[in-house]
Amino acid sequence: MAKNKDNYYVKLANRIxxxxxxxxxxxxxxxxxxxxxxxxxxxxxxxxxxxADKQSYTFRAELAxxxxxxxxxxxxxxxxxxxxxxxxxxxxIKKKGSGFNSVEIINEQVAGLNATNFxxxxxxxxxxxxxxxxxxxxxAGSDIGFALADNLKINFYDTDVLKNVMTRMNQEKDLEWLExxxxxxxRHADRVRKSKSGHLREFSRFHGLPSADAEFFNxxxxxxxxxxxxxxxxxxxxxxxxxxxxxxxHVSIYITAPADIRARHLxxxxxxxxxxxxxxxxxxxxxxxxxxxxxxxxRIWGYAGNYDLCLNxxxxxxxxxxxxxxxxxxxxxx
Amino acid sequence: MAKNKDNYYVKLANRIxxxxxxxxxxxxxxxxxxxxxxxxxxxxxxxxxxxADKQSYTFRAELAxxxxxxxxxxxxxxxxxxxxxxxxxxxxIKKKGSGFNSVEIINEQVAGLNATNFxxxxxxxxxxxxxxxxxxxxxAGSDIGFALADNLKINFYDTDVLKNVMTRMNQEKDLEWLExxxxxxxRHADRVRKSKSGHLREFSRFHGLPSADAEFFNxxxxxxxxxxxxxxxxxxxxxxxxxxxxxxxHVSIYITAPADIRARHLxxxxxxxxxxxxxxxxxxxxxxxxxxxxxxxxRIWGYAGNYDLCLNxxxxxxxxxxxxxxxxxxxxxx
Numbered sequence: 001m002a003k004n005k006d007n008y009y010v011k012l013a014n015r016i017x018x019x020x021x022x023x024x025x026x027x028x029x030x031x032x033x034x035x036x037x038x039x040x041x042x043x044x045x046x047x048x049x050x051x052a053d054k055q056s057y058t059f060r061a062e063l064a065x066x067x068x069x070x071x072x073x074x075x076x077x078x079x080x081x082x083x084x085x086x087x088x089x090x091x092x093i094k095k096k097g098s099g100f101n102s103v104e105i106i107n108e109q110v111a112g113l114n115a116t117n118f119x120x121x122x123x124x125x126x127x128x129x130x131x132x133x134x135x136x137x138x139x140a141g142s143d144i145g146f147a148l149a150d151n152l153k154i155n156f157y158d159t160d161v162l163k164n165v166m167t168r169m170n171q172e173k174d175l176e177w178l179e180x181x182x183x184x185x186x187r188h189a190d191r192v193r194k195s196k197s198g199h200l201r202e203f204s205r206f207h208g209l210p211s212a213d214a215e216f217f218n219x220x221x222x223x224x225x226x227x228x229x230x231x232x233x234x235x236x237x238x239x240x241x242x243x244x245x246x247x248x249x250h251v252s253i254y255i256t257a258p259a260d261i262r263a264r265h266l267x268x269x270x271x272x273x274x275x276x277x278x279x280x281x282x283x284x285x286x287x288x289x290x291x292x293x294x295x296x297x298x299r300i301w302g303y304a305g306n307y308d309l310c311l312n313x314x315x316x317x318x319x320x321x322x323x324x325x326x327x328x329x330x331x332x333x334x
Numbered sequence: 335m336a337k338n339k340d341n342y343y344v345k346l347a348n349r350i351x352x353x354x355x356x357x358x359x360x361x362x363x364x365x366x367x368x369x370x371x372x373x374x375x376x377x378x379x380x381x382x383x384x385x386a387d388k389q390s391y392t393f394r395a396e397l398a399x400x401x402x403x404x405x406x407x408x409x410x411x412x413x414x415x416x417x418x419x420x421x422x423x424x425x426x427i428k429k430k431g432s433g434f435n436s437v438e439i440i441n442e443q444v445a446g447l448n449a450t451n452f453x454x455x456x457x458x459x460x461x462x463x464x465x466x467x468x469x470x471x472x473x474a475g476s477d478i479g480f481a482l483a484d485n486l487k488i489n490f491y492d493t494d495v496l497k498n499v500m501t502r503m504n505q506e507k508d509l510e511w512l513e514x515x516x517x518x519x520x521r522h523a524d525r526v527r528k529s530k531s532g533h534l535r536e537f538s539r540f541h542g543l544p545s546a547d548a549e550f551f552n553x554x555x556x557x558x559x560x561x562x563x564x565x566x567x568x569x570x571x572x573x574x575x576x577x578x579x580x581x582x583x584h585v586s587i588y589i590t591a592p593a594d595i596r597a598r599h600l601x602x603x604x605x606x607x608x609x610x611x612x613x614x615x616x617x618x619x620x621x622x623x624x625x626x627x628x629x630x631x632x633r634i635w636g637y638a639g640n641y642d643l644c645l646n647x648x649x650x651x652x653x654x655x656x657x658x659x660x661x662x663x664x665x666x667x668x
Contacts, residue, residue, distance in 0.1 A: 032502055054604055060480060061494030068489040071564070083487075090484065103602045105474035106651030107595050119654040136639075140439035146394060150424065153417070155402040160395030168366055230405070258639040261441050268437045271387055304636065305470075305592040309658075310644035317440030320453040324643075327661045 012092055013046035016063065019085055023069045026078045034065045050093060063090070113244055114308050115251045118331050129154065129231040129329065130250035132240040134293075136302060137285035138266040138278075139313050141255035142235050144321045149233040151322050155226075158235035162219050216296055224248060236289075240307065241297035251329060254307040255321070257314035259283075346426055347380035350397070353419055357403045360412045368399045384427060397424070447578055448642050449585045452665050463488065463565040463663065464584035466574040468627075470636060471619035472600040472612075473647050475589035476569050478655045483567040485656050489560075492569035496553050503556075550630055558582065570623075574641065575631035585663060588641040589655070591648035593617075 017035055024033045035042040049059035067086050073079040111120045115129065131148065135141020142158055149156035157165075220242045223234065227248045240252035257265075263278035272278045286302075293301035304310050309328065313321055351369055358367045369376040383393035401420050407413040445451050449463065465482065469475020476492055483490035491499075554576045557568065561582045574586035591599075597612035606612045620636075627635035638644050643662065647655055 034498065057476065057492070057494050061492060061498055064480065064483075064490040064492075064495045065498045068491070068495070071489055102474070102477045102480075102652065103599060104651055105472075105477075105591055105595065105599050105647045106654075107591070107648040110595075110646070110649045111651060111654075114649045116658065117650050117654050119651070119657065138439075140436070142391065143436045143439075146398065146436075149398075155405055156398040157402070158391070158395060158398075160391050161398045161402070164368065164395055164399045232402075254638060254644075256639045257439055257441070261439065261444075261639075265437060265439050302638065304588060304638050304644035305473075305590045305595075305646055305648070307644075308646050308649045310588075310638035310641075312444070312639055312642050313439045314441040314639070315444045315448045315642045316451050317438055317445060317453070318436065320440075320445075320451050323453065323666070324450065324662060327664065327666065328658060330661065332657070332661065 009047045009050050010043065012050060012089065013043045015085070015089055016046055016066075017042055019070075019082065019089065020066050022082055022085075023066055023073070026073045026075065026082065027069055029069055029072075034062050034069070113247065113249050115249045116308060116329050118333065127249050128227060128229070130227055130243065130248065131233045131325070131329070132243065132250050132252045133233065133235045134240060134252070134254045134301070134307065135235065135313075136254075136256040136262065137282045137289070138262040138269065139255050139257045140265065140318055140321075141313065143318050144255055144311075144313060144325075145233045145235040147318055148322045148325055151326070152231070152233075155230055155232040156235075157223075157232060157237075157239075159237060162222070162237060165222065166215065166218055220246075238293055238296045241293075241299065251309070252307045253325065254302060254304070254310040255313050256302065256310065257312055261314040343381045343384050344377065346384060346423065347377045349419070349423055350380055350400075351376055353404075353416065353423065354400050356416055356419075357400055357407070360407045360409065360416065361403055363403055363406075368396050368403070447581065447583050449583045450642060450663050452667065461583050462561060462563070464561055464577065464582065465567045465659070465663070466577065466584050466586045467567065467569045468574060468586070468588045468635070468641065469569065470588075470590040470596065471616045471623070472596040472603065473589050473591045474599065474652055474655075475647065477652050478589055478645075478647060478659075479567045479569040481652055482656045482659055485660070486565070486567075489564055489566040490569075491557075491566060491571075491573075493571060496556070496571060499556065500549065500552055503552075572627055572630045575627075575633065585643070586641045587659065588636060588638070588644040589647050590636065590644065591646055595648040 017039060020033045020035050023029075035046070046059070049056045052059075063086075067083070070079060070082045070086060073082065106120075111117050114120065115127065129152075131145075133141055133145040133148075135145075145158065146156055216238075219237055223237075223239055223242055224246045226232065227243065227246075227250075240250065243250045244252075256262075259279065259282055262282050263275055266272060266278045266282060267275065270278075270281075272281070290301040293299065299306050311321055311324065316324055351373065354367045354369050357363075369380070380393070383390045386393075397420075401417070404413060404416045404420060407416065449461065463486075465479075467475055467479040467482075469479075479492065480490055550572075553571055557571075557573055557576055558580045560566065561577065561580075561584075574584065577584045578586075590596075593613065593616055596616050597609055600606060600612045600616060601609065604612075604615075606615070624635040627633065633640050645655055645658065650658055
């Protein structure tokens with residue numbers, strides 16, 4: 001370390017040590033100061049922490065403790081003067097790119113496709129707003145999706161709507177659009193086998209693909225097409241993975257609630273009288289979703305790290321879930 | 335069903351059937367209409383769906399398909415006229431409390447404590463803003479919490495800050511505040527046993543509690559106290575469960591990212607050269623967090639249904655995570 005850089009850190013350490021004393025003086029806190037003991041030793045430790053190669057949470061915690069103490073100062077003028085000094089110190093630590101050694105976690109590939117990441121600045125004004133909702137069984141995720149589309153006045157697609165569209169499009173015609181990039185899906189899909197006769201019949205019909213896969217690819221093709229022409233909410237069908245795989249920006253939201261609350265919800269919607277039975281149905285349906293998602297994406301369904309956001313519908317309810325999603329998707333610049 | 339109520343539904347069914355035809359006429363869609371086949375049979379089916387006791391996703395999907403078709407009408411006047419008619423129909427279905435049979439998922443107890451549920455209307459202006467962040471290892475959740483507190487100019491507490499505070503408070507003194515309501519925690523905590531001599535020594539020191547539990551209860555007491563006097567961000571320490579247990583409104587956010595991205599992040603922050611080693615550390619640390627959380631709360635750590643919200647830090651990055659949380663906690667009425 002160069003000599004003047006060294007001096008810089010010693011100066012910074014002294015400012016931190018002094019700020020701690022000033023905060024103590026102004027609060028008269030019975031807790032005592034954060035940096036107790038001999039000045040020289042503390043300065044040395046602070047310099048070591050600022051210049052450390054590894055993350056120094058302890059040091060950051062010490063600074064936070066000083067700031068917390070400052071915020072309890074009753075006298076406003078002293079309080080704001082010390083908070084200003086604290087912010088200056090924080091800025092200086094950040095500017096030098098040293099200090100807490102906080103390292104960005106962002107993944108450019110993932111973030112580049114996140115339609116609600118407004119600071120990534122990669123979204124074009126031509127991009128359509130696409131909201132993908134995955135949901136656990138009986139979490140009212142589908143109701144939230146429908147209410148959201150209705151509120152935003154944009155199109156709504158779920159399994160039933162898509163099946164409706166597919167039937168009307170007479171999906172048996174063509175699968176020629178099946179391209180190289182879709183091969184990744186096939187790796188996860190090649191374990192499905194039908195009965196021999198059914199398999200043979202469907203072989204010619206779907207160019208060798210089982211019908212479930214044909215449906216998946218048709219829906220995939222349809223979603224990618226409409227993504228270029230309209231805003232929409234889509235519930236289920238691995239839409240998040242389909243769009244990511246095709247480099248189409250969107251926001252992926254997983255909606256769930258504690259299993260017991262979902263079971264009670266299911267008892268109401270499906271008129272089931274036994275709580276145990278409702279719990280069983282939920283576990284079984286979730287497992288089916290999980291298998292479907294894993295088969296076509298190779299990813300773990302319901303794992304928070306796979307989505308941009310997760311929402312607890314029992315904590316927001318249908319109406320406020322719509323509102324919180326609207327707050328999230330709104331570009332603060334608009 | 336009363337006769338005039340019956341008439342009402344037949345009329346509604348006819349309006350829906352006609353809207354479908356009008357949409358088809360205006361788009362000239364090659365897909366054909368949603369309700370194909372004989373009019374009488376369709377009307378009967380629609381009435382059955384509207385008046386069904388169970389959730390009728392299929393019917394809702396049919397309506398959505400009509401709306402999607404209407405939104406593609408190029409001629410603006412026809413389009414808005416038909417969308418108005420669609421909205422009127424939707425309103426009529428909702429007003430009668432029939433139709434899709436969408437049932438609220440909200441849990442009053444959970445929602446009543448959610449500080450970002452602005453429609454529950456239960457928050458008092460005196461409530462302080464408390465943001466609880468749980469995070470998987472190396473998801474930068476702690477960095478996000480620190481940056482958020484800094485941005486909002488409110489206090490920040492994480493394990494290190496709290497330990498600092500506890501040390502200064504000389505926590506050995508009193509545990510008399512331990513009340514009945516905390517007993518629920520004890521049920522999950524009674525399996526921890528220390529070495530015989532250590533156990534005996536700590537028995538008298540912490541009124542029979544192992545030191546880890548004493549620390550937990552002290553932190554719990556501290557958090558509940560400051561919750562009445564200040565706004566803050568707290569990272570870890572089961573703060574969400576502690577506050578919920580004490581009926582203190584807050585928002586609980588779980589921050590995570592895919593394991594491989596977290597491993598690469600850890601390699602940078604901790605200067606680890608082996609990806610495999612980083613993955614191992616992450617799995618091990620997550621398991622430790624999971625055990626701690628389960629021991630004191632009986633709940634599953636990292637399960638999205640246990641938090642109000644989850645955030646994928648690799649999709650937002652530190653700075654935009656702060657921004658998205660700020661968008662969520664902002665009362666739209668303010």
